[in-house]
Amino acid sequence: MQLDGQVAVIGVGSVGSMALWRTALRSRDVVGFEAAHSASDRTAVGGDTRLFRRAYQEGAKYSGLLAESERLFLELNDSGGTAFIPCGGLSIGARGGSYMSALGVSIRETAAEHSVLEHDELGARYPQHQLLPNDFGIFDPHAGAIRTDQAVLTAVELAKQAGAVVKSHTRIRSVVSHRDHVEISSESERWHFASVVIAGGAWSSDLLPERVRLGVYAARLSLSWFLARDAADYLPERFPIFIRESGGVHIYGAPTVDGATVKVSGMTPHTRIEDPDQLVRDLSDVENMAAIDAVSRFLPGLHPAPVRADSYPELYSPDDAPLVGWVDEMPGVYVATGFSGRGFKIAPGVGETIAREILGGAPSPELAFLSPQRALSP
Ligand SMILES: Cc1cc2nc3c(=O)[nH]c(=O)nc-3n(C[C@H](O)[C@H](O)[C@H](O)COP(=O)(O)OP(=O)(O)OC[C@H]3O[C@@H](n4cnc5c(N)ncnc54)[C@H](O)[C@@H]3O)c2cc1C
Numbered sequence: 001m002q003l004d005g006q007v008a009v010i011g012v013g014s015v016g017s018m019a020l021w022r023t024a025l026r027s028r029d030v031v032g033f034e035a036a037h038s039a040s041d042r043t044a045v046g047g048d049t050r051l052f053r054r055a056y057q058e059g060a061k062y063s064g065l066l067a068e069s070e071r072l073f074l075e076l077n078d079s080g081g082t083a084f085i086p087c088g089g090l091s092i093g094a095r096g097g098s099y100m101s102a103l104g105v106s107i108r109e110t111a112a113e114h115s116v117l118e119h120d121e122l123g124a125r126y127p128q129h130q131l132l133p134n135d136f137g138i139f140d141p142h143a144g145a146i147r148t149d150q151a152v153l154t155a156v157e158l159a160k161q162a163g164a165v166v167k168s169h170t171r172i173r174s175v176v177s178h179r180d181h182v183e184i185s186s187e188s189e190r191w192h193f194a195s196v197v198i199a200g201g202a203w204s205s206d207l208l209p210e211r212v213r214l215g216v217y218a219a220r221l222s223l224s225w226f227l228a229r230d231a232a233d234y235l236p237e238r239f240p241i242f243i244r245e246s247g248g249v250h251i252y253g254a255p256t257v258d259g260a261t262v263k264v265s266g267m268t269p270h271t272r273i274e275d276p277d278q279l280v281r282d283l284s285d286v287e288n289m290a291a292i293d294a295v296s297r298f299l300p301g302l303h304p305a306p307v308r309a310d311s312y313p314e315l316y317s318p319d320d321a322p323l324v325g326w327v328d329e330m331p332g333v334y335v336a337t338g339f340s341g342r343g344f345k346i347a348p349g350v351g352e353t354i355a356r357e358i359l360g361g362a363p364s365p366e367l368a369f370l371s372p373q374r375a376l377s378p
Helices: 014-024 060-078 098-110 119-125 148-161 201-207 285-298 344-358 365-370
Strands: 005-010 030-033 049-052 089-094 115-117 135-140 144-147 165-167 174-177 182-185 190-198 217-228 241-246 249-254 261-265 302-316 323-326 333-337
Touching: 005 014, 005 182, 014 030, 014 148, 014 190, 014 333, 014 344, 030 148, 049 060, 049 241, 049 249, 049 344, 060 098, 060 148, 060 344, 060 365, 089 098, 098 135, 098 241, 115 119, 119 135, 144 148, 148 165, 148 344, 190 344, 201 217, 201 302, 201 333, 217 285, 249 285, 261 285, 261 302, 285 302, 323 344, 323 365, 333 344
Parallel strands: 005 030, 005 190, 030 165, 089 241, 190 333
Antiparallel strands: 049 144, 089 135, 115 135, 174 182, 182 190, 217 261, 217 302, 241 249, 249 261, 323 333
C-alpha cells in the first residue's frame, strides 16, 4: 500500500492545530484535514479568548500538561502575534465555599505559585470587582488569556513551515483501520496513512467507535460581552482573567481585547445539542437575564447590557475529562476530543503528547486517566 503520509490529523481546530504543529516538527509527512477553515468562529475556537491558569481546581493530574502548555503558548508568542496574554488570574469566592476550597487543595498538591488577597486588599487592588463581605481572592501569576484565533493560526503556520500540508474545506466522512494502515475518506476522495488523529471537537462522534460515541455528547456554551464605562480599567495590565463563585453565582471573564468590551460568562450551564451544525447561536431570555444580573451585581464598571453574545459547540465526556489516546477497536487511530469545556488551556501540551505517542513514544502513565479505554458509560 502506497501511503499518502505518516500522520493525518482530522480537524485542525484548537487541539488539531497544536497536534499538527508538534507532529510536523518530528515528521515531514503530516496532513491536516479541516471541514471548514482553521480558527473558524463556528467551532470551539470562536469567542476571542479562553482562560489559562496553573492554579487549577481540577487538580494535580493536569499540572504537567498545564506547565507544558504554558511553555508552548509562550513559544507561539515568540513566533509573532500574541497568542497568550500573560495578565495573571484571579479566583474570587467565599472562604469555605466549594470552589475556593477545591482550589486550595489543588494548590497545596501542585505547589502552584500564587498569592492570597484578603477581602480589603482584593477590593483595593481590583476595584472593578464588587465584593461580597466573605469574598477573598487567590492570584495566579502564571494565568492569562489565550487569544484563540491567534494561537491556532500561528500553530498552523509553524506546522506548514515544518512541512505539514492542510486540506481545508475537506470533511472526513469515514475512518477505517486496516492491518497496516488507516484509510480515511471524504465525500469524493480517499487517503491512506500510518496513523490518524481524530480531533474533530463537537463533530468527532461520527468518526468514533461505538463504545466511545455512546459515552460522549455535543453541547452548546454561550459567551456575552459588555461595554466598559472606562475601557482603561479592563486592559490586561489592570484586569486579570477571573473566575468567581460568589453569592450562588458562577462567572468568569477576561480583559478587553478590543479596547471596548469585556467578556463575562459562565452564568448558565452548557446545554446538550443533537447536531453542532444546527447550534442555536442566540442566547435565550433566561441566559441573557442571568448575564445581566451577574454583571449588575459584581462588575459595576460595565454597562449591564450585553452588546454581543454568541454560542459555540464542544464535545463532553461522561466524566468531564478529555479523551486522549489510542483506541483499541481501531488500530492506528488516536483520539483527542471530549475536552468538556476546559480544553484550550491544555491544547499545546496535548498536541505535544500526541506527537510523541503517535510517532512511537510510550504512553505517559500520568495521563492514563485520559485514556479512551477507560469506562465511558453515559
Ligand atoms: C464558550 C466556551 C468557553 C470555553 N472556555 C474555556 C476556557 O476558558 N478555558 C479553556 O481551557 N477551555 C475553554 N473552553 C473549552 C475549549 O475551548 C475546548 O475544549 C477546545 O477548544 C476544544 O477543541 P477541539 O479541538 O476539540 O474542538 P474545535 O476547536 O472545535 O476543533 C474541531 C475542528 O475539527 C473540525 N472538524 C470536525 N469534524 C471534522 C471532520 N469530520 N473532518 C474534518 N474536520 C473536522 C472542525 O471544523 C473544527 O475546526 C471553552 C469552550 C467554549 C465553547
